[in-house]
Amino acid sequence: MATPVVTKTAWKLQEIVAHASNVSSLVLGKGSGRLLATGGDDCRVNLWSVNKPNCIMSLTGHTSPVESVRLNTPEELIVAGSQSGSIRVWDLEAAKILRTLMGHKANICSLDFHPYGEFVASGSQDTNIKLWDIRRKGCVFRYKGHTQAVRCLRFSPDGKWLASAADDHSVKLWDLTAGKMMSEFLGHTGPVNVVEFHPNEYLLASGSADRTIRFWDLEKFQVVSCIEGEPGPVRSILFNPDGCCLYSGCQDSLRVYGWEPERCFDVVLVNWGKVADLTTCNNQLIGVSFAQSNVSSYVVDLNRVTRSGTIVQDPVQDSRPVAQPTPTGSTIRRGYERPATACSKPQRVKQNSESERRSPSSEDDRDERESRAEIQNAEDYKEIFQPKNSISRTPPKRSEPFPAPPEDEVAIAKEASKPSQAMDVQLPMPNRGNSDFVPRVPVATSTPMPKAEPAVIPAARNEPIGLKASDFLPAVKMPNQSEMVDEDAMSQIRKGHDTMCVVLTSRHKNLDTVRAVWTTGDIKTSVDSAVAINDLSVVVDLLNIVNQKASLWKLDLCTTVLPQIEKLLQSKYESYVQTGCTSLKLILQRFLPLITDILAAPPSVGVDISREERLHKCRLCYKQLKNISHLIKTKSGLSGRHGSAFRELHLLMAPLD
CATH class of the missing domain: 2.130.10.10 (YVTN repeat-like/Quinoprotein amine dehydrogenase)
Known part of the structure; x- marks a missing residue:
């Protein structure tokens, strides 16, 4: 085209x-x-x-x-x-x-x-x-x-x-x-x-x-x-x-x-x-x-x-x-x-x-x-x-269309010079830019408007755990300027560059350690190694992979993951909460009926080691799920997408009661 x-x-x-x-x-x-x-x-x-x-x-x-x-x-x-x-x-x-x-x-x-x-x-x-x-x-x-x-x-x-x-x-x-x-x-x-x-x-x-x-x-x-x-x-x-x-x-x-x-x-x-x-x-x-x-x-x-x-x-x-x-x-x-x-x-x-x-x-x-x-x-x-002298209760339809903004020759010339970009791998599209949309750099003023901090940090920000946006973009007071020039914006971004590199290097090293274990085909040991690193971001990365294939989940894997899920659900990062909800939903759908059936079954006659091991795992999972259920019940009253997800989990956990 x-x-x-x-x-x-x-x-x-x-x-x-x-x-x-x-x-x-x-x-x-x-x-x-x-x-x-x-x-x-x-x-x-x-x-x-x-x-x-x-x-x-x-x-x-x-x-x-x-x-x-x-x-x-x-x-x-x-x-x-x-x-x-x-x-x-x-x-x-x-x-x-x-x-x-x-x-x-x-x-x-x-x-x-x-x-x-x-x-x-x-x-x-x-x-x-x-x-x-x-x-x-x-x-x-x-x-x-x-x-x-x-x-x-x-x-x-x-x-x-x-x-x-x-x-x-x-x-x-x-x-x-x-x-x-x-x-x-x-x-x-x-x-x-x-x-x-x-x-x-x-x-x-x-x-x-x-x-x-x-x-x-x-x-x-x-x-x-x-x-x-x-x-x-x-x-x-x-x-x-x-x-x-x-x-x-x-x-x-x-x-x-x-x-x-x-x-x-x-x-x-x-x-x-x-x-x-x-x-x-x-x-x-x-x-x-x-x-x-x-x-x-x-x-x-x-x-x-x-x-x-x-x-x-x-x-x-x-x-x-x-x-x-x-x-x-x-x-x-x-x-x-x-x-x-x-x-x-x-x-x-x-x-x-x-x-x-x-x-x-x-x-x-x-x-x-x-x-x-x-x-x-x-x-x-x-x-x-309430239009005057109107018998009909229908709002009057204004005949005039919405006027287009005036043409900006400079913006048009700039737009025409942009290269074509692909919106999606499956269906390439022309350049998504538009002369009416100009990205704005945040304005630093001497009297910033107060803004309440959100309870959950949106996943779109992709902030590493333990760091805030201020670590990368510290506020600079510029009372005599209404907007920052490109050089100032780049200078602020560079101030957080070294910190970001250290965080990402450490995270990459930890993921390499987990991946080395993953190549052996032992999923349980891979998850154990991720938990041992004591970095929730690594656990989140691994769970996002495991969540893609339900067949990877086993009962012994649940015993390791459930305490981590409890931490994720209490995180202030939206991406962590989403991953925790997804993992918990998979566990409930796949294993909760099995856990409740095994715990409700009468004791077996004789010694059955495999059954005893399975019973022990089910008891451990049940105890962990009960702990999480109290958290889910508390958060089911939240608003937005999180409240909806927690209410769905609350319904799935009903058999625990």
Whole structure:
């Protein structure tokens, strides 16, 4: 592919600090394309107008981090699910809580509003899918079939079906009227993160962590095509409103696909990192991503994007014949039959109504009293949710697209001179740089803003144990300069160079010692040698290898590793905690049933040395696991990814009790 001409096809729109703590979920409104909702570890849901810096409304009431949020199509209701399993529905126009729904036993991973009826679907880490009647707070149906967390739910455009995607690598289609599964789509080899219905035809798309997008025919219930070679796990997909193509939000790029046959129409470079949600507005595509407490929004001008025609050729592959696309607008499948009118917004029903499936408890009432909708920006709130002389409750759609930033000739010249880089080994890509994105060097001022230290240091920092960032980049006060020049930045980096070299040299020497033992094929002795070095970083490196192959784990290996896992789980480094959780999960899944069975078995008659040794190992593992279980129980109340991992481990360790 030739080096693309640098134009304003895509640009960064805005970056905001969305929450006081980490952002845990976000979603764009699909009606106007101008409303953004974010959920955070601070247990709040915040509403934003895209491209405006101030929060419109902050919704409180949840007592644990908000894991999933969803706006209904008219953008008049919002639903949010938390780590504790509770769900709350707010009326945005009235600025008040509408419903509190309780029933899930674990994290709420996915939510969706029914397009016409007064229902909400929820998917949880407890593997259940529930359909709620938000008029009466009642659960209408519970759909059971997935064996792992349900990551995405989508109602069909006609409101008759519900599609679900889960970590068990499957996609399921549910008939809402019959209350049962219609079909199961198998083929993905990794967790399925997202599903989307075609807006007009009986077609479903699914994106997975296995880096593929699959298209499913909903009449024949079979795969139509499979797109492979995505740069990373597929987290966000969106059909064009007219159904002509599918957009995939990849790492730092947007890809445009057709499916019959599978082909890539275009690749657009966007520096959005891991984009979390996509929508379209005024022939522009809006993408949003988040990192820690920040949320960034980006715009792609679809007028400059190819959405049909020839295949985008990969320069490292041999040229292939170009497939002829299906003519735009032609349909080869049955279309959805939509109701003529949509249902109105749910109204509160009397508490003594006989039609209620269950009476709301006093706890639910207290939750609703404690839940608040705090208007932060009255002007934007009135403009969006209470427009003057508007009969419709739908937010007004602004006709003007987001303007592109002015062209910077210097930046364009600099961009054009950059060499092409490969994003991924499997699928080389053009240069990921963008004239709108300029890496910033940290600014040193005389009065730095105070910032709370995180409880866990993110793994992305890759800091060696015992060292802090200040060991490598000591603060330098420069009151008369607003930013540092390249020489100053390099000087600061070099100050930590010698320390880093000493740490890495020592670590490399220790790993060579362990590797020498590893080559003998004795895994247990290798782990023993790593433990004897008394350096957790070496233990982490070795466990990351062992975790890749479950067959390497033996019972005697567990007795050595479990005390190290207890140390890893208490580490302040995220990578150490992640490795410890992964190892412990493998041990629990592989050996806990064996340990409990052997300990529960009656004593044998006579002398059986091998059985006695196995019994001794099981007792030792049981004692170590009991010690760890207290730590797991304590940490299961944490927020973010760690709390989720510890809660899953807590469930796996239930047989110990």
